[in-house]
Amino acid sequence: MNAVLEIEDLRIGFGPLEAVRGIDLVVERGQTHCLVGESGCGKSVSALSVLRLLPKRARFSAARLAFEGNDIAGLGERGMARLRGDRMAMIFQEPMTSLNPAYTIGSQMIEVLRRHRGASRAAAVDRCIAMLERVGVTAPAMRLGQFPHQLSGGLRQRVMIATALLCEPALLIADEPTTALDVTVQAQFLRLLADIQRQMGLAVLLITHDLGVVARVADRVSVMYAGRIVEHGATGAVFAAPRHPYTRGLLASIPVPGKIPPGGRLGSIPGIVPRIGAGFAGCAFRARCAVAMPACAAPVPEHRLADGHRFACHLGPDGAWSGA
Amino acid sequence: MVGGMNHVIEAIGLSQVFRQRQGLFASARQVMAVDDLSFRVAEGSALGIVGESGCGKSTLARMLLGLLPASAGTLRIGGADLRGMDRRARARLIQPVFQDPMSSLNPRRRIGATIALPLRVQGTGRAECRRAVARMLEEVGLAPEIAARFPNQLSGGQRQRVAIARALIVNPRILICDEPTSALDVSVQAQILNLLMDLRARFKLTLVFISHNLAVVEHIADEVAVMYLGRFVEHSANAEIFAAPRHPYTRALLASVLTPEPGLGLPEMPLGEGSPDPTNIPPGCRFHPRCPLATELCRNQAPPRGAVECHFAASGAGA
Ligand SMILES: Nc1ncnc2c1ncn2[C@@H]1O[C@H](COP(=O)(O)OP(=O)(O)OP(=O)(O)O)[C@@H](O)[C@H]1O
Ligand SMILES: Nc1ncnc2c1ncn2[C@@H]1O[C@H](COP(=O)(O)OP(=O)(O)OP(=O)(O)O)[C@@H](O)[C@H]1O
Ligand SMILES: [Mg+2]
Numbered sequence: 261m262n263a264v265l266e267i268e269d270l271r272i273g274f275g276p277l278e279a280v281r282g283i284d285l286v287v288e289r290g291q292t293h294c295l296v297g298e299s300g301c302g303k304s305v306s307a308l309s310v311l312r313l314l315p316k317r318a319r320f321s322a323a324r325l326a327f328e329g330n331d332i333a334g335l336g337e338r339g340m341a342r343l344r345g346d347r348m349a350m351i352f353q354e355p356m357t358s359l360n361p362a363y364t365i366g367s368q369m370i371e372v373l374r375r376h377r378g379a380s381r382a383a384a385v386d387r388c389i390a391m392l393e394r395v396g397v398t399a400p401a402m403r404l405g406q407f408p409h410q411l412s413g414g415l416r417q418r419v420m421i422a423t424a425l426l427c428e429p430a431l432l433i434a435d436e437p438t439t440a441l442d443v444t445v446q447a448q449f450l451r452l453l454a455d456i457q458r459q460m461g462l463a464v465l466l467i468t469h470d471l472g473v474v475a476r477v478a479d480r481v482s483v484m485y486a487g488r489i490v491e492h493g494a495t496g497a498v499f500a501a502p503r504h505p506y507t508r509g510l511l512a513s514i515p516v517p518g519k520i521p522p523g524g525r526l527g528s529i530p531g532i533v534p535r536i537g538a539g540f541a542g543c544a545f546r547a548r549c550a551v552a553m554p555a556c557a558a559p560v561p562e563h564r565l566a567d568g569h570r571f572a573c574h575l576g577p578d579g580a581w582s583g584a
Numbered sequence: 585m586v587g588g589m590n591h592v593i594e595a596i597g598l599s600q601v602f603r604q605r606q607g608l609f610a611s612a613r614q615v616m617a618v619d620d621l622s623f624r625v626a627e628g629s630a631l632g633i634v635g636e637s638g639c640g641k642s643t644l645a646r647m648l649l650g651l652l653p654a655s656a657g658t659l660r661i662g663g664a665d666l667r668g669m670d671r672r673a674r675a676r677l678i679q680p681v682f683q684d685p686m687s688s689l690n691p692r693r694r695i696g697a698t699i700a701l702p703l704r705v706q707g708t709g710r711a712e713c714r715r716a717v718a719r720m721l722e723e724v725g726l727a728p729e730i731a732a733r734f735p736n737q738l739s740g741g742q743r744q745r746v747a748i749a750r751a752l753i754v755n756p757r758i759l760i761c762d763e764p765t766s767a768l769d770v771s772v773q774a775q776i777l778n779l780l781m782d783l784r785a786r787f788k789l790t791l792v793f794i795s796h797n798l799a800v801v802e803h804i805a806d807e808v809a810v811m812y813l814g815r816f817v818e819h820s821a822n823a824e825i826f827a828a829p830r831h832p833y834t835r836a837l838l839a840s841v842l843t844p845e846p847g848l849g850l851p852e853m854p855l856g857e858g859s860p861d862p863t864n865i866p867p868g869c870r871f872h873p874r875c876p877l878a879t880e881l882c883r884n885q886a887p888p889r890g891a892v893e894c895h896f897a898a899s900g901a902g903a
């Protein structure tokens with residue numbers, strides 16, 4: 261069994277809002293699984309729920325939530341606290357949200373090792389320096405004495421990933437880790453992540469808006485829309501032959517030099533994502549879908565193709581009405 | 585550039601120096617954010633500006649908008665010196681669209697009032713403003729009832745449309761867009777880019793378009809300036825820059841772009857890791873510490889000024 265994270269029928273709600281409406285997702289050892297989709301579709305809350313970091317007022321349920329084969333849905337807060345930052349790590353879009361501006365890089369990194377590993381101070385310092393070196397931070401010993409604001413954006417990003425990897429986690433969840441970076445720094449960061457992944461067999465769940473990033477680093481991709489995964493598959497298969505109209509719309513909306521002439525019109529998806537409450541039925545994309553029919557108000561069938569490629573649409577794999 | 589063309593933006597020797605205090609007792613250091621820039625933008629064209637974080641793009645945008653007086657140099661907008669221009673005249677000529685529509689819209693002001701504000705400042709009456717707002721909402725593809733809402737009741741894409749409507753209501757000749765789509769997801773980004781292209785054709789707008797996203801710049805710009813530590817190290821026509829980049833930094837930027845093509849993996853990039861420090865601009869060519877082609881010449885002597893500021897631009901070394 262190579263699955264590091266297994267999620268079945270995950271549901272999350274806030275008051276009247278059904279934010280996540282039954283998603284299934286597996287991340288395997290050494291693999292990168294990308295989660296994409298329009299703003300507000302539920303990517304971040306799904307990730308937070310795995311680490312049990314949802315706000316208290318959120319409703320949360322899952323048929324199965326397993327980490328390294330063990331059920332963690334029933335694990336208490338103490339058990340989760342032991343996992344977080346140890347076997348499971350998370351990095352966020354803006355490094356300043358996970359680095360405390362009041363403490364030096366060193367005290368924050370050392371604290372992680374002392375909490376999870378009970379390491380001595382001297383051993384912790386050595387390990388921190390080694391990890392900073394490994395992620396390509398120059399003058400690592402000096403960095404331990406610096407505060408977050410004294411580092412450039414690219415260095416902060418490296419410190420954050422070094423901290424996340426200190427305890428050699430099995431799973432890394434990264435939520436928009438490169439959105440704030442310029443292209444050269446982004447490429448450096450992703451290469452670093454790929455190297456570490458290869459060395460440690462790390463499973464990565466990567467949330468991003470950037471379909472260029474997805475194409476280049478993801479093994480599997482899940483496309484989310486209004487709280488559901490509407491399409492999932494191997495990255496090459498999904499990009500080569502997207503089946504769901506929303507996936508097609510997304511891929512048509514990015515400017516690809518050479519495909520769309522400069523100044524030509526980009527494909528775009530009219531309208532906005534609906535907010536979905538209890539009792540909503542049918543396909544959530546139908547109000548914006550160019551091929552929608554009255555029958556799209558009925559429950560949506562899921563189609564399965566080769567190699568785990570699946571999509572949820574009233575139109576079947578052959579593009580014909582599948583008559584649910 | 586073709587002679588006789590009307591240039592609505594002319595910058596001559598434009599510089600911006602900030603003083604930055606490093607610590608309580610340290611003496612202030614000078615940040616050379618924009619360094620002796622000269623360039624022109626032809627009426628109706630779109631200039632794209634790309635470059636590393638912190639290279640001075642937003643500083644230049646604020647100078648163009650007259651929000652930040654130049655430390656040195658001259659800036660002529662629509663043929664007149666920006667320095668002597670009064671605020672209202674300036675606002676009729678040039679308007680901004682910023683990255684984060686949420687922080688650039690007043691949360692307590694209704695959308696209609698927000699869009700009308702630049703007109704009100706010009707002294708336009710209420711009834712005329714209301715009509716203009718209705719017209720602008722339609723231009724940017726928003727429903728009329730949006731005028732009564734507050735910013736937090738709109739989506740990110742809707743808010744960016746509002747910011748564009750507000751910028752266009754005084755019928756300016758120039759729009760300065762600083763990362764206008766960076767906070768939006770790709771499908772909304774496409775809507776906004778299509779809208780900008782439409783409006784540009786319709787109103788003969790001149791655009792200055794700043795972005796980290798090179799594919800977006802390639803899509804929208806006629807000319808592209810690549811900025812590095814306060815200077816345009818390469819400034820050419822869109823097709824030239826993307827087809828045959830000549831500065832090593834431009835090549836590194838283009839090599840880093842992740843096109844949506846699965847299976848290509850991540851690019852190898854010959855750039856050194858160090859990030860540039862605007863308080864301490866290297867002698868010689870400012871790019872030499874990170875340049876894979878740097879020689880003794882580059883370490884000692886600044887490259888000649890021109891469309892491509894590289895000692896080896898003409899010989900095409902390393903291309
Ligand atoms: N604490 C909360 N209280 C109420 N609603 C919330 C809360 N957190 C998230 N939501 C709602 O849940 C939905 C999913 O939010 P989420 O942050 O997961 O979106 P996302 O897919 O990560 O979007 P983005 O791409 O903009 O980051 C949204 O409608 C959001 O408004
Ligand atoms: N008011 C200020 N005082 C001191 N330094 C400043 C000020 N504004 C900008 N700077 C400095 O000037 C340089 C250029 O900043 P600017 O915001 O123009 O960069 P940018 O190219 O827009 O970067 P990004 O892509 O990250 O937005 C930076 O080193 C910045 O720290
Ligand atoms: Mg999110």
Ligand SMILES: [Mg+2]
Nearest residue numbers: 641642643762
């Ligand atoms: Mg900026």
